[in-house]
Amino acid sequence: MSEKTPKLRAVLDGIPTYKPGRPAAEGGPVTYKLSSNENPYPPLPGVLESAVAAAGAFNRYPDMACAGLMAELSDHFSVPVTDLATGTGSVGVAQQLVQATAGPGDEVIYAWRSFEAYPIITQVSGATPVQVPLTSDEVHDLEGMLAAVTDRTRLIFVCNPNNPTGTVVRRAELESFLDRVPADVLVVLDEAYREFNRDADVPDGIELYRDRPNVCVLRTFSKAYGLAGLRIGFAVAHEPVAAALRKTAVPFGVSQLAQEAAVASLRSSKALMERVDALVTERDRVFRALVAQGWTVPETHANFVWLRLGERTVAFASACEQAGVVVRPFPGEGVRVTIGESEAMDLFLKAAEEFRKEM
Numbered sequence: 429m430s431e432k433t434p435k436l437r438a439v440l441d442g443i444p445t446y447k448p449g450r451p452a453a454e455g456g457p458v459t460y461k462l463s464s465n466e467n468p469y470p471p472l473p474g475v476l477e478s479a480v481a482a483a484g485a486f487n488r489y490p491d492m493a494c495a496g497l498m499a500e501l502s503d504h505f506s507v508p509v510t511d512l513a514t515g516t517g518s519v520g521v522a523q524q525l526v527q528a529t530a531g532p533g534d535e536v537i538y539a540w541r542s543f544e545a546y547p548i549i550t551q552v553s554g555a556t557p558v559q560v561p562l563t564s565d566e567v568h569d570l571e572g573m574l575a576a577v578t579d580r581t582r583l584i585f586v587c588n589p590n591n592p593t594g595t596v597v598r599r600a601e602l603e604s605f606l607d608r609v610p611a612d613v614l615v616v617l618d619e620a621y622r623e624f625n626r627d628a629d630v631p632d633g634i635e636l637y638r639d640r641p642n643v644c645v646l647r648t649f650s651k652a653y654g655l656a657g658l659r660i661g662f663a664v665a666h667e668p669v670a671a672a673l674r675k676t677a678v679p680f681g682v683s684q685l686a687q688e689a690a691v692a693s694l695r696s697s698k699a700l701m702e703r704v705d706a707l708v709t710e711r712d713r714v715f716r717a718l719v720a721q722g723w724t725v726p727e728t729h730a731n732f733v734w735l736r737l738g739e740r741t742v743a744f745a746s747a748c749e750q751a752g753v754v755v756r757p758f759p760g761e762g763v764r765v766t767i768g769e770s771e772a773m774d775l776f777l778k779a780a781e782e783f784r785k786e787m
């Protein structure tokens with residue numbers, strides 16, 4: 429056999445592998461998965477039926493233009509079809525955005541810690557990640573991010589609410605930031621958790637996009653809508669950016685099943701709202717209970733809470749696991765806990781209380 433192996437791009441060596449949230453253990457005592465910010469509810473009414481109907485045509489390629497879904501999205505969010513692009517989850521769309529804007533020598537700015545896909549997709553594109561630390565209260569440092577802009581900057585991610593801290597940037601500061609970012613730099617507002625926000629001062633990115641040609645909004649069906657397994661998300665952006673997204677998409681990436689399920693989900697707004705409301709109520713209960721136990725928890729506007737445990741992170745995660753809940757540790761930093769079933773949250777709160785007493 430030859431000593432030679434295929435030449436791979438050197439840039440791959442420095443790329444961290446995406447770590448999915450660990451699944452709940454099978455067999456043994458009941459465990460709950462609170463590690464991936466998934467929705468604990470089954471699909472919305474009508475979704476399973478339309479997905480099953482679409483399954484009858486698996487021998488055919490999906491509609492590459494996602495025409496039915498695009499029309500539904502256009503109607504639902506009052507944006508022209510030309511300003512929409514879909515992809516294999518909003519991570520897929522985020523990757524297309526980086527591919528469309530940044531290559532070797534270019535810079536992509538994002539807060540850190542934030543969504544762990546950002547460094548990966550930036551480096552896959554060959555671009556340089558520029559990480560701007562969160563403030564001491566776990567919020568995006570927009571002034572710091574602005575100061576990091578150079579003539580090589582091509583894209584800035586603003587994750588609002590931020591994963592994994594749940595914190596938000598509000599209207600006045602975000603608008604002031606957008607007013608000062610150079611017009612040829614794309615700002616991507618990643619709003620994967622938008623539906624869980626209850627603060628009227630947090631702007632809807634789709635309103636901000638309307639008169640700002642360099643703003644792109646990312647939304648997903650994975651979190652509030654509960655379709656994580658189907659891989660579907662979308663972007664709202666002005667025509668040149670949306671057109672670039674359609675060019676960089678993997679052909680037929682979004683399955684017909686995903687398209688039909690997304691349309692049915694959009695038509696179930698009322699049921700969606702009830703579920704999201706229930707999760708928000710549960711989130712607020714968990715937040716208050718943690719504060720009462722003595723924890724410092726950043727105010728969360730998403731479907732998870734963040735505990736900055738530092739060196740205790742791994743120990744805390746294993747204590748939770750022993751109590752029957754799988755959480756998401758970021759070793760040395762903190763633990764993110766998804767809001768799931770009430771029984772799961774009770775188990776988590778009990779474990780947190782006991783851990784706290786021994787600290």
Ligand SMILES: *Cc1c(COP(=O)(O)O)cnc(C)c1O
Nearest residue numbers: 517518519543591620648650661
């Ligand atoms: C979960 C998440 C996404 C969405 O992922 P999908 O690819 O749509 O499943 C995007 N951005 C952030 C910040 C997330 O946490």
